[in-house]
Amino acid sequence: MKSVRLKLLLACFVSTMVVVSSAAQVDHTAFSAVLGSHVRNGMVDYAGIKRDKRFAPYLASLSATSASTLTGHERLAFWINVYNAYTIKLICDNFPLKSIRDLSNGKVWDRPLVTIDHITYSLNEIENDVIRPLGDNRIHFALVCAARSCPPLRSEAYRADILDAQLRDQAERFLADQSRNTFDTYTHVAKLSHVFEWYLGDFGRTHAQLLQALQPFLAEPIKTSIKRELPLWTVQWMDYDWSLNGK
Secondary structure, three states, X not given: OHHHHXXXXXXXXXXXXXXXXXXXXXXXXXXXXXXXXXXXXXEEOHHHHHHOOOHHHHHHHHHOOOHHHOOHHHHHHHHHHHHHHHHHHHHHHHOOOOEHHHHHHHOHHHOOOEEEOOEEEOHHHHHHHHHHHHOOHHHHHOOOOOEOOOOOOOOOOOOHHHHHHHHHHHHHHHHHXXXXXXXXXXXXXXXXXXXXXXXXXXOXXXXXXXXXXXXXXXXXXXXXXXXXXXXXXXXXXXXXXXXXXXX
């Protein structure tokens, strides 16, 4: 992890020596087209993507991007798309399979996978060393690890100009899906995805702080109950289904 951070610092230093446009943008149109053709309700047609001739050129465009010149939502959208696109590539390269955890003896997230700005990243490094430090905990509704209990993959790429709306929609959909999260206002029990257990520190130090962080994305009357009766609520964790999110 330290070596990745040093390389990131070097890449940022080098980028300051190059004249770049402050309005640098990355075109994710091809990824939206691929996802729109092969993703329905979060379920992925990996065989279809594997045959889709638009996918490989898009991956190549990501690798060719000078990511260190990107800022703000452009940077965040880029790296979310990198994570999701290369997770899809990983599955396509090994398809068919039952679960992403069948790869590399369950250590697939540490496998070197993509080189951008002369830095080679694993999925864990993309998530933990690049995306999470950007400080938006809504990324946990957007990063998709190819499992059924992950947040659902969108049928479009993430875009800087609508990123806030996309991330909010992802949060609302994920939390409203009772196969992934449930909230019982009678018993005051929230049964939540293990995603929130694994990354609790991104939402607060305690379960109460977690519920407060999720509250803006919840429907009534759950939102009101958490706001008014927070001390009564307890958190439990749902079983996590690691089977492939494929059709």
